[in-house]
Amino acid sequence: MLQRLREDINSVFARDPAARNFLEVLTNYPGLHALLIHRLSHRLWQHNLKWLARTLSTFSRWLTGIEIHPGAKIGRRFFIDHGMGVVIGETAEVGDDVTLYQGVTLGGTSWNQGKRHPTLEDGVIVGAGAKILGPFSVGTGAKIGSNAVVTKEVPAGATVVGIPGKIVKRDEPDSAEALEVDPARREAIRQKFGFDAYGVSQDMPDPVARSMQAMLDHMHAVDERIERMCQTLRKVDASYRDGQLPELRDEDFAEILDDVDSGCSPAEREGTATSRQREPKPPARGNG
Structure with missing residues (x-):
């Protein structure tokens, strides 16, 4: 006792x-x-x-x-x-x-x-x-x-x-390998806000911005996967048509990316900016 x-x-x-x-x-x-x-x-x-x-x-x-x-x-x-x-x-x-x-x-x-x-x-x-x-x-x-x-x-x-x-x-978010995104960017996103027993953290992310960020991550992963599939098809079939896709310019998405950054915590914004600087533009791929 x-x-x-x-x-x-x-x-x-x-x-x-x-x-x-x-x-x-x-x-x-x-x-x-x-x-x-x-x-x-x-x-x-x-x-x-x-x-x-x-x-x-x-x-x-x-x-x-x-x-x-x-x-x-x-x-x-x-x-x-x-x-x-x-x-x-x-x-x-x-x-x-x-x-x-x-x-x-x-x-x-x-x-x-x-x-x-x-x-x-x-x-x-x-x-x-x-x-x-x-x-x-x-x-x-x-x-x-x-x-x-x-x-x-x-x-x-x-x-x-x-x-x-x-x-x-979450304690164990999806791994960077599974999502096929830049590991530094994913690590920055993992750095969300700490727990506050009395209120809400100042770094609480905007749910809409987080959803947009997740969609951009998903699109990036799908783009890379399709590119690898096209490369494999070109190796297997020499007659596979190689075409150009419309170019995506950064300035066309500047406003959206700014909105995403404004809803992220400082750590998320820093990690996202770093990943954009390092991220190469995807090469043109065949449209099948």
Whole structure:
């Protein structure tokens, strides 16, 4: 019991630079108080002392402003920062090393019996005011931005923001080899914005600009692939017609490229500009 308490307190020191000493954390952190009371109420719930468990949970809510249903399953080193307004439903499951900020709701969208609330796997961080609603999983190491509303499964390592929640960063994006684009350019695109528990990063990309950038990447990859196919056909069949395609001039696309750059983060713009300078113009190919 004491070892578990020490572990919980050490997790506060690890994730809150404002924590100064053991006594301060033990006496002045409502997230820790709510967790300790929940461990007791959950044990009572498991022993079918449900009224007593709910009464203890209600007392914890009155004391800390944090409502955790005694039926919820909470893992080790769980940390609630500030905590006011946090609500965790009956069938919610929280893994190890999870962090929640104030105003977070782990709620349900159905009145049916059974699993109604989300499962947060190990290492998940949920920003202030976020709502995760429904019986699905949020993968290991995922991050939910502040005030996001998430109603569907989140893969491991992803970052989700917005209403409704949209994935803006994945742990393992498509490789440069698979997309056949300049590796430096792809690496720059990978450098998106960092997670902010209280708001939105200043470098948040414009979704429309990101979509256009993805389309340009795809067109570039398709162009290179078709060129290789034409070269192979010319080697196989000497009579294969070799024609000229209309020339694509950079100035014709200057305005579009500027719009794309304006919606990207500084790192993305720098990487894209570098790749344009290095990227050779594709040779003319046969039109078949």
